[in-house]
Amino acid sequence: MNEIFDDSTLTEIAHLICGDETSLHYRKGYEIAAFFQRAGWDDVPDYDGTPRHKWARELLKERQEDGTDDAKRAILRLANRLEYYNQQHEYRATLKRLNEVLVLDGRRIGADGGQPALVRCEAGFEDEVLQLPRVELKVSVKDVVSDPDLATAVQLRLDEARTCYEHGAYTSAIIMLGSLLEGVLAHAAQVRTADERMPKPLRNMGLNDFVDFAFKNKWIEHDAKLASELVRHYRNLVHPLAEKKTGHSPNRDTLDMCWPVVNATLNDLAATATASLIPTSVPVHAERGRSRTPNASTQRPTPASVARRPGGAPVVGT
Numbered sequence: 001m002n003e004i005f006d007d008s009t010l011t012e013i014a015h016l017i018c019g020d021e022t023s024l025h026y027r028k029g030y031e032i033a034a035f036f037q038r039a040g041w042d043d044v045p046d047y048d049g050t051p052r053h054k055w056a057r058e059l060l061k062e063r064q065e066d067g068t069d070d071a072k073r074a075i076l077r078l079a080n081r082l083e084y085y086n087q088q089h090e091y092r093a094t095l096k097r098l099n100e101v102l103v104l105d106g107r108r109i110g111a112d113g114g115q116p117a118l119v120r121c122e123a124g125f126e127d128e129v130l131q132l133p134r135v136e137l138k139v140s141v142k143d144v145v146s147d148p149d150l151a152t153a154v155q156l157r158l159d160e161a162r163t164c165y166e167h168g169a170y171t172s173a174i175i176m177l178g179s180l181l182e183g184v185l186a187h188a189a190q191v192r193t194a195d196e197r198m199p200k201p202l203r204n205m206g207l208n209d210f211v212d213f214a215f216k217n218k219w220i221e222h223d224a225k226l227a228s229e230l231v232r233h234y235r236n237l238v239h240p241l242a243e244k245k246t247g248h249s250p251n252r253d254t255l256d257m258c259w260p261v262v263n264a265t266l267n268d269l270a271a272t273a274t275a276s277l278i279p280t281s282v283p284v285h286a287e288r289g290r291s292r293t294p295n296a297s298t299q300r301p302t303p304a305s306v307a308r309r310p311g312g313a314p315v316v317g318t
Contacts, residue, residue, distance in 0.1 A: 003072045003118065005064065005105055010071060012101040014057035016078055016094055023093040025084060032056050039077035041070050072118060075102070079109045079116035110167060121168040137263045139270035144184050146191060154180055161259075170250045171234075177262045178207065178235025181228065185210035188219055188269055207232045220268040227261040234258060 005013075017035060019026040027035060029047035036044045036059065047055065063070035077083055078098055084091035099108050103121060110119035141158065145151040157180040164173035189202060189210060196216040199209060211232070215225040234250050250258075 002064075002067060002069050003107075005071055007061070009101060009105045010060045010064070011057055013071070013075060013078070013098075014053050014060060016098060016101070017056050017074065018052045019090075019094075020053065021093075021097075023090065024097070025087055025090040025094065028052075029055065035077065035083070036070075036074060038083070039070070039073040041073065076109075076116050076118065108167070119167050121166070138267050141266075143270040144266050144273065145187055147187065150183070150187055154183055157183075165255060165259075168252075170252055170255045173255050174231065174234045174250050174258050177258060178231050181231060181235075181262055181265060182207040182210060184266065184269060185214050189213055192217070192219065192273075207235065214265075214269070219272045220265055224261065224264045224268050228265065231258045231261050 015021075016024065017027065017032055029049070029052050032052060032055070033044050033047050041063070045059075050058075060071050060074065075098070079095055081091060084094070095109065102108050102118075106120060107118050108121045110117045141155045142148075142151050145154055157176045161173045161176035161180070164170070164176060185207070186202065186205070189198065189205070194213075194217045196213065198205070198213060205213070207228075211220070211225055211228045214220045215222065234254060
């Protein structure tokens with residue numbers, strides 16, 4: 001199916017091809033014809049002396065009316081680094097402006113195998129579409145997950161959730177966040193000493209069990225426990241039948257509500273990590289026989305006390 005762009009979008013694309021703004025790559029008339037050829041157009045006419053913007057815009061409109069994907073090819077060529085040899089500043093300025101134009105038409109530039117690709121997104125202004133939830137993640141993943149390999153996997157899921165958010169894949173983003181949340185809570189259950197016993201074997205526990213277990217052991221606060229139910233509910237939409245039964249597909253608002261829950265949980269886990277880790281000097285066989293650590297709850301720092309400390313960890317996600 002051919003991509004159809006609004007006339008106003010094609011008008012702005014023509015401006016970008018011409019490079020009329022000072023920060024963009026300027027093209028003369030004959031260079032515009034060569035640009036269309038590099039974009040993969042067939043039978044590009046010679047430049048006829050018409051004002052450059054008008055000539056480029058009319059060609060874009062004619063090709064779209066002819067049912068070709070040439071307008072899409074021109075857009076992708078604008079986003080291709082090969083078009084900007086030794087012109088990194090012009091490339092970045094063009095890509096930024098291009099996305100500002102496309103997002104109004106419900107598209108943006110993504111990547112496919114390292115090459116620019118056109119992806120669908122929620123139509124709106126660029127700063128609105130790309131604005132991630134404003135609740136700050138105050139810690140890094142490594143502050144929460146002590147296993148380096150698991151920390152890498154968790155960070156990857158956080159990054160993938162961000163990519164899904166930017167491209168309007170809200171269900172996929174929530175599924176990523178839900179799996180991330182379960183992973184870090186399961187890790188905490190494995191490596192921390194606990195005042196409360198596990199309700200069941202670790203392999204049989206689900207996200208709700210891990211949330212309750214973390215709350216009972218004061219690793220997370222009450223707000224994170226209550227709000228995590230929302231993430232758990234929408235994470236279960238990984239099963240299409242569950243989505244059908246719910247009768248609601250997650251949208252941007254849904255994700256904006258779920259993401260802060262994950263942030264709050266990670267912040268709480270980091271704040272309580274130091275005092276609750278199993279001491280490495282304690283033999284494993286001795287730890288197996290221990291069900292609780294005396295006075296552990298009074299020694300653990302709280303999120304509020306951590307927030308009062310000077311400085312802070314770098315922000316790595318949202």
